[in-house]
Amino acid sequence: MSMAYVRDRDAPLRAPPVGTAGALGWLRENLFSSLGNSLLTLLLAVAIGYIAWGVLDWAVLRAVWTGADRAACAINNAGACWPFVWEKFPQWIFGFYPISERWRPVTAFLIGAAALVPMLMPGLGAKKSNALFLLVVYPVIAFELLAGGLFGLPEVETTSWGGLTVTLVVAVTGIVFSLPLGILLALGRQSSLPIIRSASVAFIEIWRGVPLVTVLFMASVMLPLFLPNGVSLDKLMRAIVGLSLFASAYMAEAVRGGLQAVTKGQTEAGLALGLSRWQTTLKIVLPQALRISIPNIVGIFIGLFKDTTLVLVVSIYDFLGIINAGLQDAKWAAPQTANTGYFVAALVYFAFCFAMSRYALFTERRLEPAGRR
C-alpha cells in the first residue's frame, strides 16, 4: 500500500500578492486602508506639511542671520531674528554673573554632569557612593563655586545669578531637598502611628491642593514674617524653599506608589529573619520601592524643571524670565524678536524635558518583568 500522493517536501513559497508587501504594502495598510482613511491621510499630510514648511521658512529661509541691532531684523517680511540670539545668549545662560567669573558655573555644571552620567547608567556599580556624592557633597561644592566667599573666590550675590544657571540651581536644589523629605513623608503616610500618619497626610494634601504660584507668593511674602528677627533669606533661597516643599509632597506620593508595590511578604520575611522594623524598612522595602518609583520620580523632576519657570512671578530671572526681560530691549525691538526668543526657549526646555522623559521610559521598560508589555 504505497502512498504516492504524500508530498515529502514543502511546496515552493509563492510571492505575496502585489501591493501587500514591501513599501507599497505598508502604505496601503497603514495610510490608505479605506476611502475615509485615505482622505484623513491626505488632509493630515497637507496640514503637517503646511506647518513644517511655515516653521522652516520662518526659522531658516526668511531668517536674518547677521546684524548688530534691530535695523537688521526690522526689514519687511523677515523671519527669525538670529543676531538677537547670538548677542543675548551668554546672558541667557549666565544671567548677570560677572564675566570674569563665568568659569565657575561652567565648572559646577561639568562636575554635576560627570557625576550624573554614571548614576544614570544602570550597568555601572557604586550607585550608593555616587548617589551620596550627588545628593550631599555635590550641592555643597556647587554652591561654594557659585556663591564664592571661601578659598579666595570672590563672592557673587544671588541677585546677579540668572538665566539657565538659576533654572538648573533651582531644579537641582529642589530635587536634593524634596527627595529625602518626600521619602520621609511617604514613610510617615504609611506609618501605623496615627499622629505621624495624619501629620504627613495633612502636609502632603495641603501642598498638593494649592497652585505653585500661591506657594511662591507665600514663600516670598510670608516666609520673612515667619523667621526670627535678624534672620533673613534672600529671594532666591525663599523661592527654592517654597518649590522644594511643594515638590516634596508630589515626591511623597511617587514614593508611596513604590512602597505599596512592594509585597507585604518582603516585610514579613525581613521581620522573620530577625531584622528590626527600621532595618526592614531601610534595607529591604525602601531599596525595592525606590527602584520601582524611579520613572515616577523622574516624571516629577520633569514637572519640577518646567515649574522652575514660575519663579518669574516673584521676579527671579531664570532662563525664561531673562529671555522675557530681554524682549523689552529697545535695541532689538523688531516684530520677530519675541517669537525668536520664545522659539529658542521652547527648544531648550524641550531638549531637557524630552531627554528626561526618554530616560524615564527606558527605566520603566527595564523594570518591567520580561514577557509583559
Place this chain on the structure above:
Amino acid sequence: MSLELTAGLQKRSFWNNGRVRGYALQALVLLILGGLVYDLIINTANNMANRHIVSGFDFLWRKAGFEVSFSLIPYSGEDNYARALMVGFFNTLLVSAVGIVVATVLGLVIGLMRLSRNWLASHIALGYIELVRNVPLLLQLFIWYRLVLTPLPQAKDAIAIGSVTLSNKGLTMPAPVFGDGAWMVLVGFFVAVGASVLLSRWGRRQQEVTGRKLPTGMLSVLLSVAFPLLFLAAVGWPVSFDYPVKGNFGFSGGMTLVPEFMALLLALSIYTAAFIAEAVRAGIMAVSKGQGEAAAALGLKPGLAMRLVVLPQALRVIIPPLTSQYLNLTKNSSLAVAIGYPDLVSTGGTVLGQTGQAIEVVLIWMVVYLSLSLLTSGFMNWFNARHRLVGR
C-alpha cells in the same frame, strides 16, 4: 537567679515594646511640631508688630480702588476688596470650567487619534503629546498670548460683524440685560431637562420593543433651547441688550471677552489635553481586545462599538487620572497672573500689594483652592462610583 533573669527581660521588653516606642516617637514628633508652630506664631506676631501690620479680615470691607479688565459680576474701583476677590474667584471658575470642557474634548480626540490604525494620525498625535508635555506651560502661555494678540487690530479699526467686534481689546459683543421675569428662562430650562429625561426613558422602551432607535438626543437638545425661549416669550420678552459704544481707546458697555482669557484658555486646554490624551489611551488599551472583537461580531459598527462597548469600560481606568488633570488645570489657571488676566491669584496679589495683609490673602487662596480641589475630586469620586464594575 531565675527571678533576676525575668526581671531583666521585663525591663528590656518595656523599651522594646513596639507600642511604648510608638507613643514615645509620636510624643516627640508632637513636641517638635508644637514647638515649631509656637515659634512661627511668636516670630510672626513680633514681625507684624514691628511692621505695624494689623491682622484680621477687616481690610476686606475697605475700598479696593483698582479696576479689573474682565469681570463676570458688576464691579468698579468703588467696591470693596471682598468684591474684588469675588471677581477673581469667578474668573478662575470661568476659565477652569471652560478649559476643562475644551481640554476633555481635545484630549479625547488626540487620545483616539493616538490609537488610530492610520500611521500618520497616530504619529501626529504622538508628536503633539510629546511637544506639548515637554514645554513649560508658562512659556506656552506667553506664546499663545503673543499669537492671539499680534494679528488683532487696534480698537479704532476693529473688525466688526454687526455689533460684534474683534480687536486687541478682545471680542466685544452686546450684553443681555435681564429685566423682571427673566428667571422664567431657568424654569423653562429645568422643564426641558425633565422632559428630556422622560423622553429618553420612553425612547429606550420603544427601542426595546420595536428595535428602532429614536433620535431622543437631538430632540433633547432642541427642547432645552426651545423651552427657555418659549417661556421667555410667554412673559413678554423681558430681555434687552446693552450695545457696546466705541470710544477713543476701547469700548464702553456691552461685554468683552479679553484676549488674556482667550490666551489662557488656549494654553490651559491645549496643555492639559496632552495629558488627558495619554490617560484616554491608557484606559482604552486596558480594555481587553476581545471586547471590541465581540462588539464587531455582534454587528456593531466601529464607531458604535467604541461608544457603547469600549469607552464605558475604559472610563473606569480613565477617571482617576482625569480627576487629577482637572485639578491641575484649575490650579494652573493661576498662571493668569503672568499675563494679567484677573483671576483669584492675580486680584489677590494686587490686594496683597495694596494692603500688606499677606497671611490673610494667602489663607483665602489656600482655602479656596483646597475646597475647589475637594469639590472636584468629590464629584469625580461620585461619578467613578457610578461607573465602577459591580462586584460579583
